[in-house]
Amino acid sequence: MTNKQDSDAYKQKRKFFDKLLTIYGRKPVQEALQQPGIEIHRLHLADSNKPAAVLDEIICIAERQGAEICYHSKQALSRISKNAKQDQGIAVDLILHGYQQADAFLQNLPRQFELIALDGITNPQNLGMIIRSVAASGIAGLLLPTKGGAQIDPLVIKASAGALFRCPIIRCDNLHDTLSQLKAKGAQICALSSHATTSVKDFNPQGAAIYVMGNETHGVSDDIAKLCNQHLKIPMSNGVESLNVAVTASLLAFRSQI
Template sequence: MTDSPEYLKKRAFFDSLLTIYGRKPVLEALEDSSLPVHKLHLADSNRKDQLISRIEQLASERNIEIAYLDRKGLSRISKNARQDQGVALDLALPRYGTAEAFLQEQHNEHFELLALDGITNPQNLGMIIRSACAGGIDGILLPRKGCAQIDPLVIKASVGTLFKTRILRCEQLAPVLKKFAEQGARVCALSSHAKDTLRSIDTAAPNIFVLGNETHGVSTAVSETCSHRLRIPMQNDVESLNVAITAALISFRHQF
């Protein structure tokens, strides 16, 4: 049975929703009129302090739907009851979606992506997003499990670039990388022990650069999907770089 165009359109819309939470991140997002907002969610138990009043005022001025929920209902939206502070906001970002949709759109097109395998530090994730955005990377593959998720710390570290960067969600990274490879993408793991250097990779084929966990590197399951292994040459017996610095070097390697 083939899905109807109406269903596919509706699914694509909901795939484009990014839910953020926390009073200050939500307030800052509402203050940015360039960000398309779908819906504001508020806990009905919130005390009407200055921040909540301002959030409600901005939503009203922008004609944004407000849903009042009990704490349990709000936690289902935010997926982080401990830190949502009774506030969540759905952003309808055109550059936020799924890896599968991107793969269909970019068939036979050239692209370069960063794939994150076990990046658990929110500060690193935010800085990676910032570098990818500034350096012109076409997207970031971000699994829903095993990596830091988009939260107020990530938003702060990205300095607003999260909303300008194409984030491609997937359940697990290894199966998705295999699909990309089957359609001609070159999947490259960054490793300090690799023989080839980053400079040796050309742009004839689409490239995906896999960045591994801050301590353990690329996982075994993901490593098995990689066709290339690359290192960044370093001097003075330095063994490795912070993963966010590595992401910056990859993102900007064509700029100079």
Template sequence: MKDSPKDSEQYLQKRAFYDSLLTIYGRKPVLEALEDLSLPVHKLHLADSNRRDQLIARIEQLATERKVEIAHWDRKGLSRISKNARQDQGVALDLALPHYGTTDAFLREQSAAAGQKNYELLALDGITNPQNLGMIIRSACAGGMDGIILPRKGCAQIDPLVIKASTGTLFKMRLLRCEQLAPALADFAAQGVRICGLSSHAQQTLSSLGGDAPTIFVLGNETRGVSDEVAKQCTQHLRIPMHNDVESLNVAVTAALISFRHQR
């Protein structure tokens, strides 16, 4: 849902705060997040049915020491927060990450900025493998990309497997959420952003792309590639030259090549 021009500044600030909350779940990921004092924690959620074992006791102790609010729920209530009743292990944690938000907020920020910055983003279209998602985040963070657009529909969501595969870089990377990717890309294109789809059939190569405009690189599904709906939003297509009859690369490898192509 887009913000109305009539929305008050107070409402927008409150909404921006809640948009910045990343909810993680699972006992080990939550424990590790609480142990990392650099991560701003908003609220701990626990199921009433939890057996108070050593892990739960340690999680509660850390939350108390950090003066984090603890909320107790029945199993249904907790599952509404974690959105994964089968794997949350009765624990969820809200992290208030300043670089976690929405594409709408990012576009407002760019519109308000003095002068246009030539930022580069990755946009993920149907990336369903958590391991790939985690490795993409890791490469984008290490390579200095300005953010990753992650739709809520059609892509793997943040879970313990993604956190593990990202080796903690998920908490450092700017993640921009949207409901569906194609409409979000259309909003960026309307602001003059280049939308580049990766395709093995493209004429233009990745290395030939100049750096004179804000750019989004769209990475498609591990087997099907970029969807037709998203491909229609691409203003150009790029390919990575390959030898020895190799037809395609793993999507996480492609993300790494894009992210590091300016490095020397």
């Protein structure tokens, strides 16, 4: 094999693995596999699992799909699930076509698009609700950093009411870097803040816009706020200071449709 072929094969492989999402826990895995059109790459089981009806059902679905089924020691399984406490001896790699890495998204930027970006959202209920609303809204996607916030876990999957498997999600390792790259390509980076002076109603972007939601208590972090070229507020009455972050994200995602 030449170096060129080698590199192409690597890229193909990388592209494939970038579409994988690993989830764990018996109920979350069972419910995921019951979703219409779900694709399984590999099912991982701990060889210490005792027989259980839920496992039989999961194995049956995986076999029907022709998915690979791998048995591991409990310890090896927890390295796959990355959550020994909650994996319950099971994990599954799903192929999600709406799931991609930021560099892939950056390489094929649409001319006009909207994203919701999360900067340190820590509550799994909020993350799940945001995923549900972004998926339903039809905007280009959710920009979700791999660090510094809630990650996709059973609580998030539950709060998303299955929408996780249908949501366009763009993963990035470093939110600041990815937003900088998007800004360099002409996207408006908009921090949502109750202290902003411009109302979202007066902001009608031509081209691309990324709406950054900050942490539930502290808001958008300083370094991200500095990067933003827009600071937007949702107008509020009755002296209320802020909205739930999942509500704010939903208002932004849906505003052109309601």
